[in-house]
Amino acid sequence: MMRTNDGLPIQLTANAHEQLIAHCRSTLPNEGCGLLISTNLDTPTMIDTIHPIANAHPHPLSSFSFDPAGWISALYRLQRNNQQLVGYYHSHPRSLPIPSSSDSLGTMSQAGAITLIVSFSTSQPNMRAYWKPSDEWLPVALTIESSSDNQKAD
Secondary structure, three states: OEOOOOOOOEEEOHHHHHHHHHHHHHOOOOOOEEEEEEOOOOOOOEEOEEEEEOEOOOOOOOOOOEOHHHHHHHHHHHHHOOOEEEEEEEEEOOOOOOOOHHHHHHOOOOOOOEEEEEEOOOOOOEEEEEEOOOOOOEEEOEEEOOHHHHOOOO
């Protein structure tokens, strides 16, 4: 259900990107959070689905933690649909997309998991991806598929 990423570049489909931004924007001024999923087991570095999970942290303006029931439900859904968990996402409503000390507490510790942070600190959302193979957050290359890449030729 979870494949080790080892810092490989990640791709985000245009549709997943739009859903991710919309979900995180809808949770403002709080942090939003959820799962990054690949439905193509042959291409586990292509995120084509997101699964929002409610932020259950007592201080959601500046921290996040997955709602336990939402987390368990999401894991069952992944297994039932034969999907691959690539990692997690959350938003920073007022700060840059750089991991904070509280991010380490909110992120599930699974080897190879990608953490994608969406920042709303500027007029346009900005996002960066990381992985944490040990105690240090390392950047991961992230490309976002353009809408035209997703259209089929006639």
